[in-house]
């Protein structure tokens with residue numbers, strides 16, 4: 133099977149490529165990635181001789197048309213992915229997440245290629261801390277940020293292309309991922325690398341916000357389950373019942389790294405900050421028989437800390453510029 137992976141030099145896409153090369157010898161992978169600030173070819177160094185890498189933009193219709201014509205399956209990870217950046221400069225989010233997805237969908241429609249769309253639980257907005265509800269595929273869309281609204285827009289394009297043009301598409305909406313190769317702008321890598329550098333972690337607001345953490349390996353096994361056994365036209369929510377508040381995450385990181393658990397700073401809050409996400413993954417579990425392999429968030433976090441300690445050469449080049457950007461926001 134010839135698989136075109138967009139955004140394969142980013143965090144989740146690179147882990148998807150590693151897992152696929154390792155576990156699926158029948159798959160031939162081409163990665164299309166623009167290598168924005170968030171992409172890094174070094175994340176694919178260990179599999180470089182087993183894949184084809186194309187540096188390019190998903191909004192480049194001619195390039196995309198040729199690559200899609202040569203594929204049996206497109207797995208679309210490429211996106212502008214960071215909420216804080218979307219608040220500072222929304223345009224790249226509209227361009228890549230909306231126009232880029234549109235460009236892929238047109239090529240998929242023309243060439244009759246199977247398409248899987250990677251999306252986020254943030255399209256559903258947020259939940260109150262004491263709400264017993266979790267997100268399901270029937271939850272109304274209610275995105276809060278430029279990032280999540282452009283992801284919601286891209287999901288709606290996929291649904292329309294499936295209904296009106298009959299493209300063979302599935303969509304997955306996943307909760308917060310953690311694991312190797314995640315950019316140091318994101319919460320967990322930022323705090324882990326801060327502690328390595330002797331800098332106190334930074335908690336937005338009061339730290340009460342809850343995220344539903346899943347290891348990136350589990351996200352990607354779920355994506356393969358949907359590709360292989362999912363119903364065309366269906367939306368699947370991916371989550372591993374990993375709800376933890378941000379304060380607890382920071383305290384656990386500090387404890388696992390041998391520091392005092394209260395050695396962090398509260399900083400100004402993110403505007404429009406979603407309070408809580410929680411995924412009901414019943415359809416994925418019941419219909420497709422998927423189960424997460426990472427049972428304990430604490431163990432997964434410890435392994436992730438070990439990875440950042442062992443791979444400083446990978447993250448160090450981006451650390452100073454990332455912190456300089458946060459400094460301008462007072463966070």
Ligand code: NAD
Nearest residue numbers: 139141142143144166167168170171189190210211213309
């Ligand atoms: P990331 O920012 O780490 O990687 C994004 C990749 O896309 C980078 O390699 C970047 O170079 C590439 N890219 C950006 N614009 C491009 C363009 N115009 N053309 C080609 N390539 C481009 O993101 P991530 O965290 O790996 O997220 C991957 C996908 O998963 C996104 O669609 C995101 O919305 C979704 N998602 C992420 C999470 C999470 O917790 N990180 C959770 C659920 C869903």
Ligand code: DAU
Nearest residue numbers: 213214215252253254307308317318319334335336341378
């Ligand atoms: O829910 C899925 C989403 O998870 C994905 O769609 C996004 O691409 C991904 O970036 C992530 O979005 P969040 O905004 O939840 O992730 P982030 O890592 O930016 O922040 C996680 C939580 O931690 C959030 O409540 C904000 C908080 N935070 C973040 C940073 C960077 C802090 O308290 N301090 C920080 O320094």
